[in-house]
Amino acid sequence: MPQEPQPVFIAHGLTKTYRTGEVEVHALRGVDLEIYESEFVVLLGPSGSGKSTLLNILGGLDTPTSGEAFWRDHDLSRADEGELTRYRREHVGFVFQFYNLISSLTVRENVALVTEISPQPMAPEEALQLVGLAQRLDHFPSQLSGGEQQRVAIARAIAKRPDVLLCDEPTGALDYETGKVVLEVIARINQELGTTAVVITHNAAIAGMADRVLHLADGRITTIETNTRKLTPAELSW
């Protein structure tokens, strides 16, 4: 009998309020969700709807004002800074819009920085092979295109064999074709390694790649869509 999919993340009543002086911003106003093992989930919503705030809480970069966020049986909302650091280091791969590579280090060295502090890393060469950059190990970031630099950032994120890959606008700085190549890489990691992927985008076309699409508006999940047939990045157009 096939096993029931296990939730990786469960959130109940998550709120986040930022206070700056007299001003309060309600970034999340009560989010409930479940995200399952090996799922590919897209967070879609307008600017300011709370996507990054939600991803940052799931990734242990921020904590909610109220509510609960569990990664497996660990309550991230009550974890202290040390526990969150360990959680991020051992279990979370992050990919951001900007690649944050170290310009004085080669591609291989940029990835090795992460594998040196992880308990069960893959070799940097293996991670770079998975993103199609095995030929560029000794190049410096300035010798690569934007899309190639983003693929190095993905290799760095997956080299520690994270449980979850959290991507905040990973194609935001890339042109159409290069963006598709980067999406292909994220889809391949999700399928081949079974890494749960959560990807933020403004681009509704990208939602076609997901198992499920969580639509956010004004700090809430408004709709959850399930794709009966997932599209490959090559089939997407925008």
Ligand SMILES: Nc1ncnc2c1ncn2[C@@H]1O[C@H](COP(=O)(O)OP(=O)(O)OP(=O)(O)O)[C@@H](O)[C@H]1O
């Ligand atoms: N550190 C902060 N201090 C004050 N307000 C913040 C802070 N971070 C986020 N916000 C506010 O919280 C709301 C949600 O922001 P968030 O970045 O989560 O939205 P988003 O959907 O990811 O937007 P975008 O697509 O533009 O990145 C916005 O109104 C934003 O201005």
